[in-house]
Amino acid sequence: MTQLVLFNIFNGLIIGAFYALMALGLSLILNLSGVINFAHGGFLAIGGYLAYTLMPYFGFWGALLLAPILTGLVGILVERVLIRRLYGRDPLYSLLLTFGLAFMIEDGTRYIWGAQSLPFSIPNWLSSPLSSEYFFLTGYRVFMVLLVTTAVIGLFLILNFTRLGIRIRAGTLDLETVSVLGVNVRVLRNLNFGLGIYLAGLAGVLAVGMLGLQPTVGDNLIMPSFIAIIVGGLGSLPGTLLGGLLIGVASGVTSVFFPSASEAVIYVMMAMVLIVRPRGLLGEEGRF
Amino acid sequence: MPKLDKRAGDILLWILLLTAPFWMPMIGSYVELGSRVLVYALAAMSLNFLLGYTGVLSFGHAAYFGLGAYGTALTIKYLYPSTPVGMLVGILVGTVAAAVIGPMIARLRGIYFAMCTIAFGQVFYYIAFQWSSVTGGDDGVSAWHRMPINLGFTTIDILQNSHAFYYFVLAVLAVCVGLMAFLLRSPFGRTLLAIRENERRARFLGVPVDWHIWMSWVISCFFVSVAGTLYALLNNFVDPRAMRWDQSGMFVIMAVLGGMRSFWGPLIGAAIFIVFEDYLSSHTQNWESFIGLFFVLIVLFFPRGVLGIIRRKAAS
DSSP: OHHHHHHHHHHHHHHHHHHHHHHHHHHHHHHHHOOOOTTHHHHHHHHHHHHHHHHHHHHHHHHHHHHHHHHHHHHHHHHHHTGGGGTTSOHHHHHHHHHHHHHHHHHHHHHHHOSSOBOOOOOHHHHSBSOSSSTTOBHHHHHHHHHHHHHHHHHHHHHHHSHHHHHHHHHHHOHHHHHHTTOOHHHHHHHHHHHHHHHHHHHHHHHHHHHOBOTTTTHHHHHHHHHHHHHHOTTOHHHHHHHHHHHHHHHHHHHHHOGGGTTHHHHHHHHHHHHHOTTOSSOOTTOO | OHHHHHHHHHHHHHHHHHHHHHHTGGGTOOHHHHHHHHHHHHHHHHHHHHHTTTOOOOSOHHHHHHHHHHHHHHIIIIIOOOHHHHHHHHHHHHHHHHHHHHHHHTTOOHHHHHHHHHHHHHHHHHHHHHOHHHHOGGGOBOSOOOOOEEOSSOEEOTTTOHHHHHHHHHHHHHHHHHHHHHHHHSHHHHHHHHHHHOHHHHHHTTOOHHHHHHHHHHHHHHHHHHHHHHHHHHHTOBOGGGGSHHHHHHHHHHHHHHOTTSSSHHHHHHHHHHHHHHHHHHHOTTHHHHHHHHHHHHHHHOTTHHHHHHHHHHHO
16 A cells, blocks of 8 residues: 555656646746747647657657757747737737647647657666566656756756846846846747747657657646646746646545546645635735 | 618628528538537627626636536436426536636636636536546537427427527527627626726726626626537537537637627637638648648737728728
């Protein structure tokens, strides 16, 4: 029993780390540009498929490195061509646009790579269990936890200690003042969008190693990411991280006792947060 | 003479709607498509009650649409084989669910409201998907059909006769549209407009804003669940995709495409969208890409919608 609970907590942490990785990207874009990116799941799929295509040429590590960067570049391009035109307009329009984009990406990946699930092979030494007693500790899972942790630490280092990151955080608080101080806000938002999409791409490469590769791979991850943001609090990146891990663990633990409720529990958590603390756990008062 | 124009437009619209079963086959279409347009038009107009007239964006209306559909389907299949009873149950289920969710989101605004409506909408999708012993899971509720309506002295056969079903849907639409127009003209409706235009001012005037938004939300979801019951009757089938978030997006794009600041806009948007979708799905495999592109193009080049542009031309 303990083993089962431990297994599910660990599993929940992994899933939660995923949600957090996606939600952090969504949150970055939402905070600075006020755009809810519905197409985030699509970008995740792009990341996965790019990794699949790159793997024969660059190996697993090369794909892991290159695919998210390429996805981020796609994101930068999309922002330049489409999203940029919608800043300052009713959020309705950016929602609809990214919604349409999600359709196009899903169909596009299906067109290019086919609708059937593709095999995505991870290196052998990563897929074997590390211990016979705790069978669930496969190398890949531990590796994922490590990688997500590194990515999150990296993100927070960037945001706190680089010029770009500090500007992003400042822009989140007051974009107008940042602009008045001579920062090119257009470029800032562009790079920020790319950074968010990079995280989606990274999540994509990791996700396909676990969930397999199909055009709809992002669909099941996008809603929990929304909830991670709502639970953690809009406008707060640490909140988003906390929210993602919380709902992951909660759904992991629930699946021990009520397997069919493991999805429902995250919505219950969202409802509770909205009733008790509408701004979310770490959200700022009065921001939304 | 804008007022006269408007009246002439209304009359023309009703004539077109009333005669649709006769002219639709002539232009190579079919009556069921007309019924489908009406069902989606009602859904989009319901959404627009909230979006266009209260200024609040819901991206989760498909949930209450789907609840109406499931309520109807399950009632007719398992409880009582009667169309009106099934519809009543469906409407009740959808409206009650919206009323319960309402207080949790009525405090939120803008993009946060939209996000929470999406997320809450998905709850019902997952329930429909997971609870397969009742809802049939991914396969949906099939093996039932709408029942002829028995009025005592006569029976309206909406099952076999597609013209009768079209007029039945049109009658329901007319009642709902009349109710919506009445509500919007009442002091309550004017208050909603005031909130849309300037929430802070409305608040200073002593308007209980959150309560009004909650009411508007429930009314809007009431009408969308009516549309949902009609949707179930139209297809004699319902599955979880009826309540997924892409369905909600369809409602929003219809409202925007037609013009969300005008009363009849969503109906025109629904007509264009449904006909376009029908054409696409029979001509190309990649219709999803085209629908997506359609969304993008509307947002970039056509954000005011058909009626918005006509009105602007008329004004200048």
